[in-house]
Structures are given as structure tokens and as C-alpha cells.
Amino acid sequence: MPTTTNPPIRLRLHRHPLSGHAHRVELLLRMLDLPYAAQDVDLLAGAHKKPEFLALNPFGQVPVLQDGDLTLFDSNAILVYLAKRYDRSGRWLPDDAATAAHVQQWLSVAAGQLVNGPSTARLVTLFKAPLDHDRALAISGQLFGVIDRHLATRDFLAAPEHQPSHATIADLAIYSYTAHAPEGGVSLEAFSHLKRWLKRVEALPGFVPMQASPRLAA
Ligand SMILES: N[C@@H](CCC(=O)N[C@@H](CS)C(=O)NCC(=O)O)C(=O)O
Numbered sequence: 001m002p003t004t005t006n007p008p009i010r011l012r013l014h015r016h017p018l019s020g021h022a023h024r025v026e027l028l029l030r031m032l033d034l035p036y037a038a039q040d041v042d043l044l045a046g047a048h049k050k051p052e053f054l055a056l057n058p059f060g061q062v063p064v065l066q067d068g069d070l071t072l073f074d075s076n077a078i079l080v081y082l083a084k085r086y087d088r089s090g091r092w093l094p095d096d097a098a099t100a101a102h103v104q105q106w107l108s109v110a111a112g113q114l115v116n117g118p119s120t121a122r123l124v125t126l127f128k129a130p131l132d133h134d135r136a137l138a139i140s141g142q143l144f145g146v147i148d149r150h151l152a153t154r155d156f157l158a159a160p161e162h163q164p165s166h167a168t169i170a171d172l173a174i175y176s177y178t179a180h181a182p183e184g185g186v187s188l189e190a191f192s193h194l195k196r197w198l199k200r201v202e203a204l205p206g207f208v209p210m211q212a213s214p215r216l217a218a
Pocket residue numbers: 018019020021022043048060061062063073074075076111
């Protein structure tokens with residue numbers, strides 16, 4: 001009987017298990033059913049500031065994706081690459097001008113308000129980062145209010161109102177730090193549309209949760 005050998009794994013993701021930026025990339029890798037090797041970077045030991053890692057990302061941050069000879073840093077750039085390179089359906093990053101722009105709006109929010117709000121709040125509670133927790137809570141409340149109202153009339157972030165739709169990379173970019181916002185002391189209780197959207201993302205084939213951390217005591 002002929003033996004088959006699997007092709008060598010080309011994709012290598014440098015990540016940390018508590019990084020929402022890395023988790024959003026793992027979500028798309030899983031949802032596209034792409035085999036990859038995961039390489040944990042010991043952020044607490046400063047491995048991301050060593051020359052070997054800085055050669056991959058001069059900003060010294062995870063995630064980094066390697067695909068053969070190609071090396072990419074920045075989670076949103078990696079999502080764009082994976083969607084363009086491997087998603088034959090075109091659903092994760094649609095080509096039409098309006099939808100592509102709507103996806104980009106949310107990628108910008110993921111690099112802006114989501115970092116300054118929920119992600120920063122979580123850095124304070126989990127890692128005692130010397131950052132302004134009250135400011136992060138205020139930004140989070142405003143951000144989740146906007147997202148909740150937006151999702152009142154659509155299933156996914158970059159979708160048209162009241163029409164059947166598929167998730168895009170915008171949903172993955174916003175999901176991880178939103179789902180884990182309570183770990184930073186940010187309550188999601190008031191945001192019912194947002195909570196239903198979290199469940200929709202979690203129901204997508206290939207979904208894997210990010211490792212949970214203890215929640216801030218109320
Ligand atoms: N814009 C970057 C941000 C990545 C980022 O902030 N990574 C964090 C972990 S979640 C990190 O590596 N922090 C270590 C540091 O900045 O020194 C991206 O989207 O990938």
C-alpha cells in the first residue's frame with residue numbers, strides 16, 4: 001500500500017498563550033484549517049527583546065508569523081496576509097470596496113480603542129502594568145457601547161444591516177480582547193448584542209478559546 005507523507009509545515013507562529021493579539025491569528029489559522037507550528041515566546045523572561053527575536057520583529061512584540069521565507073509582524077497584517085493567501089472563498093476579507101473598507105475600520109479599532117481600553121485594563125489587572133486603569137475602563141465602556149449598538153442590526157461587524165453574512169477578519173481582530181475584557185475588570189453585562197455576537201464567533205468551525213485568566217474581583 002502506498003504511504004502518504006504530509007507536506008512539511010511552513011507556517012510558524014511566535015506567540016504567547018495570554019496574548020489576544022496572537023490569539024486572533026490562531027483563530028484564523030484554525031478556521032482556515034491551516035497546519036502551523038506554535039512557538040511560545042517567554043515574554044516574562046524578556047525573550048522578545050533578545051536579538052534573535054528582534055530580527056523577526058524589530059518592535060519586540062508577538063505575534064510574528066513565518067511562512068517559508070516570509071516573516072510578518074503585526075496581528076492585523078498577518079490576518080490580511082492569511083486571508084489573501086489562503087482563503088479561496090474570499091469571505092474572510094471580501095474584495096468589494098465597501099466591505100474591505102468596513103473590515104479596515106474595525107482593524108483600526110482593534111489597534112486603537114481595543115488596545116487602549118480592554119487590553120490595557122487587562123494588562124493592569126493581570127500583569128500590574130503601570131498604566132491608567134480608570135482611563136482604560138472609560139475607553140472600554142465607550143467602545144463596547146458603540147459595538148453593541150452596531151451589532152443590534154447585523155450578525156458580524158463588517159456585515160450589511162439585516163442581511164445574511166459571514167464573519168470576517170474584523171470579527172477575529174475584535175473578539176479576543178473583548179471576550180477576555182472581564183479579566184481586566186470590564187463588565188460586559190450591559191451589552192446584550194455584543195454578548196450574542198461573542199457566542200456567534202465561538203460557534204464558528206475551528207474556534208479555540210484563549211487561555212482564561214482569573215477575573216478581577218468586583
Ligand atoms: N500591533 C501589534 C501589537 C502586539 C502586542 O502589543 N503584543 C504584545 C503582547 S499582546 C507584546 O508582545 N508586548 C510586549 C512588548 O510590547 O514589549 C500587533 O497587532 O501584533
